[in-house]
Amino acid sequence: SQCPYNRVRSSEPVLKINKSDPCVATHNHFVSWFRGIVHKDESGSLPNIFKNGTIPDEKKLTFDHLVDYIQLPESAPEARTGPPPRDSTKEPRNVSSHEEAQRVFEHLPYEIDPSCTANKSWWWYRTYDGSCNWLKQGEWNEGAIGTKRERDYKQYAYADGVSKPREGPNARAVSNAFFKRKEAIYYEHTPFLLGLIEFIMHDVTYSLDSTTEYVEVPMPEDEETYPLNTTFKVWRTAPMPDTGTSKDNPRENVNMATTWLDMSALYGSTPDVAHALRSHKGGKLLTQELQARGTSGKASYLPYNKMNVTTRTRPGVDPTKLFAGGDPRTNEDWMMLGVHTLFLRDHNRVCDLLATKHPEYDDEQLYQTARMVMGAKYMMIANSYQMAYWTDEMPWPNDDGFPLYRQMLDEDPIDISPATTYPWPLVTKGGKPMVVSVEMAVVYRFHEFIIPSFPIKDAGNATLWEQDLFATGFDSAGFVDAGLENIVRGMLATHIPNFKSGVDESFRSAGRYRGRPFDLATWSIVHEREQGLPTFNQYFLAYNEQDPAIEVPIRDTFEAFSSDPETVANLKRLYKHPDDVDLVVGCQLDEENFPGTTVPKASLIISLFSLFGMGNSDRFSIGYAMMRCFLVDKPWDCHPSNALEDLIWERRDVLGFPDFRFLSTFWLKEMDIEAHGANLLWRLITENSEIKCVQKKPLFPMDPESNPVLCALPKEPFDLPGVVVTALAGAKHLWKRDATKFVSSLVPGLGLIGYLRRRRRTAGAR
Numbered sequence: 001s002q003c004p005y006n007r008v009r010s011s012e013p014v015l016k017i018n019k020s021d022p023c024v025a026t027h028n029h030f031v032s033w034f035r036g037i038v039h040k041d042e043s044g045s046l047p048n049i050f051k052n053g054t055i056p057d058e059k060k061l062t063f064d065h066l067v068d069y070i071q072l073p074e075s076a077p078e079a080r081t082g083p084p085p086r087d088s089t090k091e092p093r094n095v096s097s098h099e100e101a102q103r104v105f106e107h108l109p110y111e112i113d114p115s116c117t118a119n120k121s122w123w124w125y126r127t128y129d130g131s132c133n134w135l136k137q138g139e140w141n142e143g144a145i146g147t148k149r150e151r152d153y154k155q156y157a158y159a160d161g162v163s164k165p166r167e168g169p170n171a172r173a174v175s176n177a178f179f180k181r182k183e184a185i186y187y188e189h190t191p192f193l194l195g196l197i198e199f200i201m202h203d204v205t206y207s208l209d210s211t212t213e214y215v216e217v218p219m220p221e222d223e224e225t226y227p228l229n230t231t232f233k234v235w236r237t238a239p240m241p242d243t244g245t246s247k248d249n250p251r252e253n254v255n256m257a258t259t260w261l262d263m264s265a266l267y268g269s270t271p272d273v274a275h276a277l278r279s280h281k282g283g284k285l286l287t288q289e290l291q292a293r294g295t296s297g298k299a300s301y302l303p304y305n306k307m308n309v310t311t312r313t314r315p316g317v318d319p320t321k322l323f324a325g326g327d328p329r330t331n332e333d334w335m336m337l338g339v340h341t342l343f344l345r346d347h348n349r350v351c352d353l354l355a356t357k358h359p360e361y362d363d364e365q366l367y368q369t370a371r372m373v374m375g376a377k378y379m380m381i382a383n384s385y386q387m388a389y390w391t392d393e394m395p396w397p398n399d400d401g402f403p404l405y406r407q408m409l410d411e412d413p414i415d416i417s418p419a420t421t422y423p424w425p426l427v428t429k430g431g432k433p434m435v436v437s438v439e440m441a442v443v444y445r446f447h448e449f450i451i452p453s454f455p456i457k458d459a460g461n462a463t464l465w466e467q468d469l470f471a472t473g474f475d476s477a478g479f480v481d482a483g484l485e486n487i488v489r490g491m492l493a494t495h496i497p498n499f500k501s502g503v504d505e506s507f508r509s510a511g512r513y514r515g516r517p518f519d520l521a522t523w524s525i526v527h528e529r530e531q532g533l534p535t536f537n538q539y540f541l542a543y544n545e546q547d548p549a550i551e552v553p554i555r556d557t558f559e560a561f562s563s564d565p566e567t568v569a570n571l572k573r574l575y576k577h578p579d580d581v582d583l584v585v586g587c588q589l590d591e592e593n594f595p596g597t598t599v600p601k602a603s604l605i606i607s608l609f610s611l612f613g614m615g616n617s618d619r620f621s622i623g624y625a626m627m628r629c630f631l632v633d634k635p636w637d638c639h640p641s642n643a644l645e646d647l648i649w650e651r652r653d654v655l656g657f658p659d660f661r662f663l664s665t666f667w668l669k670e671m672d673i674e675a676h677g678a679n680l681l682w683r684l685i686t687e688n689s690e691i692k693c694v695q696k697k698p699l700f701p702m703d704p705e706s707n708p709v710l711c712a713l714p715k716e717p718f719d720l721p722g723v724v725v726t727a728l729a730g731a732k733h734l735w736k737r738d739a740t741k742f743v744s745s746l747v748p749g750l751g752l753i754g755y756l757r758r759r760r761r762t763a764g765a766r
């Protein structure tokens with residue numbers, strides 16, 4: 001089968017492979033899409049790259065075929081002021097990091113900050129703390145850890161205009177009225193989405209609790225679960241130092257994660273945490289190798305927190321006995337831990353691939369480049385997450401993740417395509433990149449997805465036990481005992497509630513969570529008010545003033561919030577005026593979906609729409625990397641500006657064009673570019689666990705017709721000639737770089753050859 005990734009259909013999610021039923025052969029969607037873009041480009045800039053100004057309309061074209069259609073100019077472009085070509089026969093002259101940066105960023109419409117160019121690793125790779133992603137002079141700290149969260153429309157609704165929480169009805173009474181789990185629950189996705197989106201949120205936003213200020217919420221009279229003398233103690237969010245001093249300097253909130261989609265939940269948002277999580281060997285992250293129940297061998301799990309990175313815990317659980325991850329909430333539940341562990345394994349797998357392809361890379365290069373490959377894959381995964389909400393009514397081409405933007409913008413929305421260069425003005429706000437806002441960090445709490453329990457399933461798909469989800473909090477030993485595979489199988493075999501289902505009582509009336517009475521919904525309402533967020537009508541008035549294509553009607557009456565008479569009665573009982581209704585409450589009650597999606601309009605605008613903007617504000621986005629040497633440079637004069645571009649724009653030997661580079665088939669396949677990332681989740685699971693049969697779209701429950709189970713076929717037999725070719729390439733490089741190192745590298749190399757010969761002999765004797 002030509003179906004990507006050597007897989008076949010199975011009727012059952014078990015390891016029974018029916019070889020006679022291969023999945024449907026696919027073609028390279030990226031090449032088809034790109035052909036269309038070239039065809040449509042009236043500026044001539046893309047057509048001029050190809051012979052006859054076009055890419056032939058042949059179904060089976062691959063990335064490698066594209067290179068054959070390139071129309072080379074008559075001679076190589078004149079040498080630029082920057083670094084000379086690497087393969088140049090002349091001795092490379094010493095070029096400073098600053099000079100090189102000036103050259104590769106000369107297309108940026110602003111001056112770049114010298115503090116980012118002093119050291120090449122600060123602009124060539126992602127920094128740990130998220131700084132220097134945005135390079136503009138004086139603004140290099142945008143999106144970094146420890147910076148203030150933006151406000152979508154500069155609204156500060158504090159009671160005193162400075163820092164006092166906005167007034168509102170008792171937050172638990174509001175939770176009881178509007179956030180209780182509904183009788184009719186809407187199901188759509190698998191809990192894999194729950195773990196994934198929770199991981200994504202932890203990646204981009206982390207509100208630190210204040211240690212001195214809190215809001216007390218007494219139980220309302222209609223309380224049915226907690227004793228009436230119970231009080232919730234909600235710690236306010238830590239403010240940005242030196243803010244909240246006057247109306248001109250209102251209280252701001254600090255984000256203690258990098259805002260970028262950079263997997264900081266895996267790698268850490270500070271150099272200290274990041275270094276503590278690294279093995280410093282082969283670019284890999286630290287792991288512990290364990291054999292979980294029902295598996296055939298040892299596999300990687302997150303290390304226990306012996307290195308003492310900041311980790312949230314619950315009373316009685318020693319944080320050094322929990323897993324160490326990039327984010328303090330790493331141990332919050334097993335859903336997220338399942339996804340986190342798969343990413344951990346994938347990072348280390350990518351390091352192995354990189355080491356084979358680039359034997360010249362040292363630990364630092366392997367780690368930083370793998371981090372960027374992972375970031376690229378993860379962005380495409382985040383894309384497929386948002387695409388999991390499109391319906392058949394989505395009016396725009398919907399395989400590239402851009403329909404939301406096309407929906408929102410009036411002018412020629414069809415022209416909005418992933419063929420853009422960095423920075424893309426459409427996703428900047430006030431001339432700056434889009435980052436997590438206070439509104440997003442509160443409204444994007446999709447806690448309705450939480451389920452009370454899920455099955456732990458063995459390799460034969462039998463349920464070992466039903467696992468209470470609440471009980472999985474801060475229990476790493478239990479995670480290991482249950483085993484990643486058995487947990488992930490359970491996550492793929494069941495479903496979660498969708499919007500409008502209410503928050504499960506196990507987390508809304510949680511008894512004691514981390515030692516205290518707790519209600520996830522009350523916490524959101526209090527945070528909205530203590531952070532001085534606008535109410536629902538205030539927010540959407542400001543939003544509608546931007547003249548968006550999709551408006552959100554202002555609710556002039558309580559009836560306008562809901563068609564349910566009981567809900568309206570509750571609104572009237574709790575609020576004095578429709579303008580007072582809290583933002584999260586209005587979003588929760590929204591009955592109209594964003595056109596072409598299954599997400600309520602108000603929530604989507606503040607959540608998914610913003611997430612898209614953030615992803616595309618990121619200098620290291622895969623989209624910009626893919627377009628670098630089509631739109632900024634040309635393939636015959638291609639100068640990457642970061643390690644990701646350097647990897648995917650591979651050097652090719654073209655006489656007279658020493659800077660000729662073209663897209664690397666190997667890395668584009670690794671990133672699943674040919675299918676716009678649609679297979680990455682399936683691969684994340686099958687390539688990093690013993691689970692080999694997974695539904696094609698793991699965010700949706702299995703369906704024999706629309707979402708069949710696909711099984712990975714066993715690996716190809718050992719490719720000895722391939723290994724020898726790669727080893728020779730590596731040896732040639734080492735010899736060129738350092739002859740002494742080359743000789744010392746031969747010693748383990750000879751050992752390897754001896755081992756292989758022994759292996760062949762033993763295999764022959766069997």
Ligand code: HEM
Binds near residue numbers: 198207
């Ligand atoms: C079992 C699953 C989950 C658990 C146990 C959980 C638990 C929590 C807790 C305890 C908080 C802190 C509340 C506070 O201090 O105000 C929180 C915050 C948050 N949660 Fe969840 N959550 C889960 C799933 C999700 C999902 C699926 C999303 C999806 C979008 C999400 C998004 C958020 C966001 C955005 C915040 C605020 C983060 C911040 O600003 O620091 N959570 N969650």
